[in-house]
Amino acid sequence: MESVQHKCPNCGADVVLSPQTGRFVCAFCSSDFTAEELNAHSETHQRTQADDNFSEHTRLYVCSSCGAEIVADENTAASFCHYCHSPVTLKGRVEGAYAPELIIPFKIDRETAIREFKKWCGKKLFIQSSFRSEAQLEKLVGLYVPFWLADCDVDASADYDARIIHSYTSGDYRMTHTKYYDVSRAARMTYTGVPADGSKKLDDKLMDSIEPFFYDGAVPFDMTWFSGFYADKYDVDKAAVVSRIKARIESGAADFLDSSVTGYTSTRCRNRNIRMTRTDWHYAMLPVWFMTYIHNGKKYFFALNGQTGKISGILPVSIPKLALLGTAITAFFVLIGLFG
Secondary structure (H helix, E strand, O other): OOOOOEEOOOOOOEEEEEOOOOEEEEOOOOOEEOHHHHHHHOHHHOOOOHHHHHHHHEEEEEEOOOOOEEEEEOOOOOOOOOOOOOOEEEEEEOOHHHOOOEEOOOOOOHHHHHHHHHHHHHOOOOEOHHHHOHHHHOOOEEEEEEEEEEEEEEEEEEEEEEEEEEEEEEOOEEEEEEEEEEEEEEEEEEEEEEEEEOOOOOOHHHHHHOOOOOHHHOEEOOHHHHOOOEEEOOOOOHHHHHHHHHHHHHHHHHHHHHHOOOOOOEEEEEEEEEEEEEEEEEEEEEEEEEEEEEEOOEEEEEEEEOOOOOEEEEOOEOHHHHHHHHHHHHHHHHHHHHHO
16 A cells, blocks of 8 residues: 655655655655655645645545545555555545644654564563564554644642651650641643544554653644655544543642642542633644554554654463463472472
8 A cells, every 4th residue: 555655856756754854855866855845846735725735635545344544645555454454445535624733743764663663572472473473564554643632721629638647655655646737739730732542443542652742843734744654534523532631631630739748647638629721622643653463353453652662562462372381380380399
């Protein structure tokens, strides 16, 4: 499957993004360009509105097995779904409403991602051998994942029961002196860019586990950054992620308030009130190296943050390897019983 591709202004050959330099390199004449230079020389990527360009040059490819919707350019010939590896078929144009506001370009290239994957697997003793095979590595794809980012103002308050306990010895007696306190805390906080992925097909905990992404590396969305990579259209509306965002903010605000109650022997939160007073939303594409593995009808996932290199995965365990370990442990204790 070919992903979005752009042409060299000098020779017309394909150019692809180099994650190390952030520039687009022509494989034929070795010219390199910034995104701005490439757009300035390429009529196909001139635009007056981001939504119009996105709608004009993108198509959806839909997996008949799992329903995943993959974003690609209008010339793409699809071959397999990166979620379940089934064939995917053309559905139609992506409407402009799905055009993101921001994108964080890939900083980790495919070779680095593969190297880090192998190192990571090397630390896992009981992974299914085929999970790290060369054939499986061919399924590792650079995927721009849709994320909702929330900027929130929060009013938070909490009341605590606190104690300071002092024990001492007086003659033959052990004395304990306890002071009781009523402690209150209140704060106004601002959270910026609280993320929640917008894809039903991706495991939310897996995406959470490869955070953080650093938004100082984000740029205004441009189709040029898709060059050489896949992209996924959101199928979870921002209204559907409000509860996830709210839970993350409430947890962070509670931790902040709790951490400010210090100097006591013990504390207990009596009540807590956390209220989001303002929420602004941004739709962004964030870079992930992603791989799906299917074993005995169950899906397993590997993900690597395409900006920072942070890794996480849901691993297929090799039962024979575990059984071999169990046999070795049993034999060890039998030998101890015989000769100990």
